[in-house]
Amino acid sequence: MKLCNAAEAAHEFLEQTGLDPTLNRILILSAVVASGHPLTAREVFEAVLDEHKINRVTVYRILDLLADKGAINRISTGERALHFCVGHDHSHFHCTQCGQVQCIENTTLQFDEDAIANSVGMxxxxxxxxxxxxxENCSTRSV
Structure with a gap:
């Protein structure tokens, strides 16, 4: 997604959720939307810093706010850094060799949601x- 489209979507989302569409919020949400894969807070900071001077702590606070409002997802891989992505109803793959995190659409996974719901009784x-x-990249490198 192009950054201007991401910025427009970010601005619209922020207004819909009652958050002020400040420049910092728009740039941070736009960076996550435009990435196409989950980013760490450091990667978001670096992406925004290319366009706008911003404090690292501000990036962390805005990412937390956006996650709390449901605009982005927090992904814990068991490593120190959380990853952030957009969208719901998808899963994540974490490569234990390179640390990369990828979003995987649930439609590509084979499971029966009704059967799962019935088995847990919820x-x-x-x-x-x-x-x-x-x-795939790491497995082909090790061959």
Missing amino acids: TVKTIALHLEGVC
Whole structure:
């Protein structure tokens, strides 16, 4: 997604959620939207810093605010840094060799949501799996 489209979407989302569409919020949300894959806070900071001088702590606070409002997802891989991405109803793959995190659409995974809901005896609205292993790039490098 182009950054201007991401900025427009970010501005619109912020207004819809009742958040002031400040420049910092728009730039941070735009960076996550435009990336196409989950980013660490440091990667978001570096992406925004290319366009606008911003404090690292401000980036962390805005990422937390956006995650709390449901605009982005926080992904914990068990490593120190959290990753952030947009969208819901998808899962994540973490490469244990290179550390890369990828979004995987749940439609590509084979599971029966109704069967899962019945087996746990609860109403399931969203399924998000955390998959770990070795990505295609790392597995071809080790051959």
